Amino acid sequence: MSKILFRPLIQPVILRRLCDKPKLCNKPSNTPHPPKDPPDDYQPTSVNHDALDVPEFVSPSSFRQFSGPDEKLGPGAGKAMAYKNAQYFGYHRFSFTNLLSTATELRDERRLDGGLQASIEADEESVREESQLETMKKLEGECDKILANQAKQIEEEKSKPKEKNLQDMSEEELKEWCKKKEEDIKKKEQLKKDDGKPPKKLEDMTEEELKAWCQKKEADIKAKEKKRLAEEKAKCEAEEKKKSNEAKKKYEEEEKRKKAAETKKKSEEVEKKKNEEANRKCEEERIKKEAEAKKRCEKEELKKKCEEEERKKKCEEEERKKKCEEEEKKKKCEEKKDEKCAAGENKAKTDEEQSVLRVFSDFKQKCMDALEKKECKDKQKKEAEDKSKCDTNKNKKDE
Secondary structure, eight states: HHHHHHHHHHHHHHHHHHHHHOOOOOOOOOOOOSSSOOOOOOOOOSSSOOOOOOOOOOOOGGGGOOOOTTTOOOOSTTTTOOOOOGGGGBOOOTTTHHHHHHHHHHHHHHHHSOOOOOOOOSSSOHHHHHHHHHHHHHHHHHHHHHHHHHHHHHHHHHSSSSOTTTTOOHHHHHHHHHHHHHHHHHHHHHHHHHTTTTOTTTTTTTHHHHHHHHHHHHHHHHHHHHHHHHHHHHHHHHHHHHHHHHHHHHHHHHHEEEEEEHHHHHHHHHHHHHHHHHHHHHHHHHHHHHHHHHHHHHHHHHHHHHHHHHHHHHHHHHHHHHHHHHHHHHHHHHOOOOHHHHHHHHHHHHHHHHHHHHHHHHHHHHHHHHHHHHHHHHHHHHHHHHHHHHHHHHHHHHH
């Protein structure tokens, strides 16, 4: 832990000690020190030095200015000297970037030329070679297009799902599979006709062979494009049919839904009407029953009142008769003035009083019973009226 803590303090000291190299001497070397940077308007057309053989594809601006063709480049530098790479002493600070840009340009040109190195040395038949190069470039451009199409086809084949088994395929898939197999068989037959010889390279072909090859490729590309267009057309038609069928299905489903909604509404309306009629009939029957019950109750009350009045009349008549009998007995007793009569009168009085009391108590009980019954009937009527009011209010709210 102690080493890790003191490392940031010790490390810079050690680095300084290691980097403290002995200083170089200031004495001049065999050759003067070359300039670091070229001038601003430095655009030379050639390299003026005998010891340097610069190829044509290298620009002369990547070398520094020389004092003369016999300038000594460096100590022991030259083709016949110990250090063979004398060009190292002819570079300036920006030489690396210039050489890198020329190298990248040459690499790109080589890729465009199909991997062939461009000819550097000039030949006598330059015009013919230029025409051939132009034709070769055109052919290479066409080849690049073909390769791009092939790459697209390969990507499409990779993106496509794996082939199904013949048993799991539908009729359309089987037809496509058969067409592909026929094409593969035709290609194999063509190769057999050509004696199974592999195709020549573009470099080894003559102009006539190249033209025939290009025409064949063009015909193949056109046929493929026609086939692709026909397939796209068929796909578009199939998609349009699917869309039209889907639209029809949606329209039919919407119509079915509308019809179902209409039938539901009609059935609900019919049920509502039936319920309303049933409720109305029930109310009418209830009102009729209540009116009949009221009439019956009123008739019963009238009957009871009549019966009570008749009982009262009978009781009054019996009391009157008894009073009359008592008065007559009194008169008889006064006339006779006998003790026996007096005793008999006392006995009669006691018997009469007891009978009167009994009649009065019976009448009183009957009156009390009638009053209680009347009160019970009044309560029942009030409860029935309250229930009828509540039922009417509920029916109104439901409506």
